[in-house]
Amino acid sequence: MTKQQNHVVRELFDKVILPVYAPAQFIPVKGSGSRVWDQNGEEYIDFAGGIAVNALGHCHPHLVKALQEQSEKLWHVSNVFTNEPALKLAQRLVDNTFADRVFFANSGAEANEAALKLARHYAIENFNPYKTKIISFTHSFHGRTFFTVSVGGQAKYSDGFGPKPADIVHVPFNNLDAVKAVIDDHTCAVILEPVQGEGGLTSATPEFLVGVRQLCKQFNALLIFDEVQCGMGRTGSLFTYQQYGVIPDILTSAKALGGGFPISAMLTTEAIASVMYPGVHGTTYGGNPLACAVGCEAFDIINSSEVLNGIQIKRKLFIELLEKINQQFAIFSEYRGKGLLLGAQLTEPYQGRASEFLNMATEYKVMLLNAGSSVLRFTPSLVITEEEIIQGMERFAKAVAKIVINK
Template identity: 60%
Template sequence: MSWTPTREDFDLYMVPNYSPQRVIPVRGEGSRLWDQEGHEYIDFAGGIAVNGLGHAHPALLAALKAQADKVWHLSNVYTNEPALKLARMLVENTFAEKVFFCSSGGEANEAALKMVRRYAFEKFGEHKNKIISFRQSFHGRTLFTVSVGGQPKYSEGFGPIPGGIHHATFNDLDSVDALIGDDTCAVIVEPVQGEGGVMPANQAFLEGLRERCDRHDALLVFDEVQSGMGRSGSLYAYMDYGVTPDVLTSAKALGGGFPIGAVLTTNDIAAVFQPGTHGSTYGGNPLACAVALAAVETISSPEVLEGVASRHALFRQRLEELSEKHGGLFSEVRGMGLLIGAELSEDFRDRGRDILAASIKEGLMLLVAGPNVLRFAPSLIISEEEVNEGMARLDRALATLKA
C-alpha cells in the first residue's frame, strides 16, 4: 500500500479512546526515534515502561527473526520450546515455582485475581472472597481489573461492577486493618503505584501486608507489570524490599515491546488452575516467548541491573536542577530505579500535558501520571549522554512554555 497515513487519519478511522501526539514515529534505535519527516526524538517514555532495552535491540531482533523462521503459533493444545525455556528462566530467577503466560498486563492481573479467588474457594469455601486493593492503583482495563483498580474514573459507566472488592489507602496499614478479615482472600498491591503518580511503597507497609495476609490466610499479590523486569534496579521490585508475594504479575518490559504477560506463583496456588479453569489464546505464543527470553536474559545481567542505579541518580540530579532553574517546578521527585515521577508544584498545577506537547516540539518524548506528575520510564540502558541531551530539551520546552 503506497498511502502514507497522517495523524488526521487516526481521528477518521480509529475509536477515539486515545488522543495521540501529532507526530507519528516510524523508526527507532536505542533511546532515539524518528518520525515521518525524519525529525529525531529522545525517548524518556519507553512505551510506558515497555521498551526496557530501547528500540531495535539486537538480542531481541535476533530472537524474533530466528523464531519467525520456525513456528509462530500453536495454541495451547500443544506446548512449545520458547515457552518452556522462558518459564524455566523465570522460575530459576524468582520465588516462583509455576508460570502462566498470557498477552498483556491486564490479562495477567485478571488471571491472578481469578486464581486467588479460586484458591480461597477450594481451600476455605465461598465465603472467603474479599479482595483488598488500594486507592489510586491501576491493574488493567478488563471489567474485573478496573473494578479492583482504585481509580473510579476507569470503571464509571461500565456497571454493575464485580462485588467483593474493597479499597484501602496506599502506605496506610491502619486502613488495611479496617478491612482485612478471615473473609479476605487476597490483597493486591503495586510496589510502586505507576498510574497513581509513581508512588513507591514504604518498607514497613509491604512488610505489614505480608504479616497481615499470613495472619488471615490471605494471599499477597504484587502487580509488577510496570515496576518489574529491571525497572527498579532488581529483576523485580519485591527483591528490593525483601518481601515475597504469593502471586506476582509481569508484562510490559517482559517482552521488550512484544506483547506478553505472565503470572508467577507457587506449586500449591497454581494447582487450582486445572485444564479448563482458565486460558489465553495467545498465551505462551512462541514468537512472544522467544523475544521475552532474550529480554529476560539481557535485563537480568549485572551490567544492565547495576547501571539502573547510576542512571536513576543522574535523572534525579538533572530534574532537581531543572526544578531550581524554573522557580520550583517540582514539589517532589520520587520513584525507584528508572520509574521516576516528578510532581509539579502549585504554580505549574495541571500543566503536565502542556509540558508533554512542548517537549515533543523540542524532540523529547515523556509521560504523565495524572495531570500533575511527569513520569520517566526510559530504556534501562539509556546512555548518560542521552539523559543529559533529553534534559536539555526538556529545559527548552519549559522555557518556551513559560514564555
C-alpha cells in the same frame, strides 16, 4: 484499492481508530536505541519507553535476531501444544524468583485477571465459597478488563460501564491501619503495586509491605504484587519485591518482559497453583513462541549485573539534570518512584498541567509521560546512554522554559 493511502497522515487516526486515545500529532516510524524518527525524519529522544515497555530501547539487535530466527521456525500452536521458547522463559522466571509455576498471557491486564481469578478460586477451594473479598488501594491501576479496572483504585476508569464486580474494597495506599480495618476471614487477596505506576509513582514503605504480608498470613489471604510496570529491572532489581524482602504469593509481569513484544506472565507457588486444572483458565495466544523467544533474550540482558547495576547511576543523572532545571524554574517539589520508574512532582503553580509539559516536550523533540495530572514520568530504556540522557534533558529544559516564560 480505492481506500488505500500511500501516505498515512495523523488525521486518519481521528477517522478510523476508536476515540479512546489522544496521541501526539507526529507519527513515529523508526526507532533505534533511545531515538525515534517521525515521518518527516525528525529525531526524538525517547524518555517514555513505550510506557516502561521498551526496556532495551527500540530494535535492540539481540531481540531483532531472536524474533527473526523464531519467525522462520514456529509462530503459533495454541495451548493445545506446548513449545520450547515458552518452557525456556518459564524456567528462567522460576529460577530467578520465588515462583514454581508460570502462566503466560499477552498483557498486564490479562496477567492480573488470571491472578485475581486464581486467588478467588484458591480461597473457595481451600476455605469456603464466601471467601472472595479483594482489597485494593486508591490510585492503583491493574488493567482495563472489567474485573481489573474495577479492582484498580481509580473510579474515572471504571465508572460508566454498569454494575461492577462485587466484593472489592479500596483503602488508602501505605496505610496499614486502613487495611486492618477491612481485612477479615472473607478476604481472599490483597493486591498492590510496590510502586504505583499510573497513580503518581508512590513507593510502598517497607513497614507497609511487611505489615500487609503479616495480615495476609493471619487471615489466610493471598498477597498479589502487580509488577507489570515496576518489574523486570525497572527499579534496579529484577523484581521490586526483592528490594523489600517481602515475598508475595502471586506476582504479575508484563510490559518490559517482552522488550516491546506483547507478553505477560503470572507467577505463583506450587501450593497455590495446585488448585488449577485443565480448562479452568486459559488464553489462545499466551506462551506464543514468537513472544517467548524475544522474552528469553530480553530476560537474559535485563537480568545481568551490567544492566541492573547501571539503573541507579542513570537515575542519579536524571535527578541531577532535573534539579538543574528546577533551580532555574522552580517547577518540581519532589522526585518519586524507584530506579528508572522516575516521577517529578509539579509544584503548586503547575498542578494539573502535566499534559502541557508532555505536549511542549514533543515540540522540542523529546518524549515523556505523565502519572496523573501533576507528575511527570520518565521510563526510558534501561540501557539509555549518558549522552542520550543529557541531550534529552537539554531539549526538555527548553520546553520547560517555554511554558514558564509564557505562563
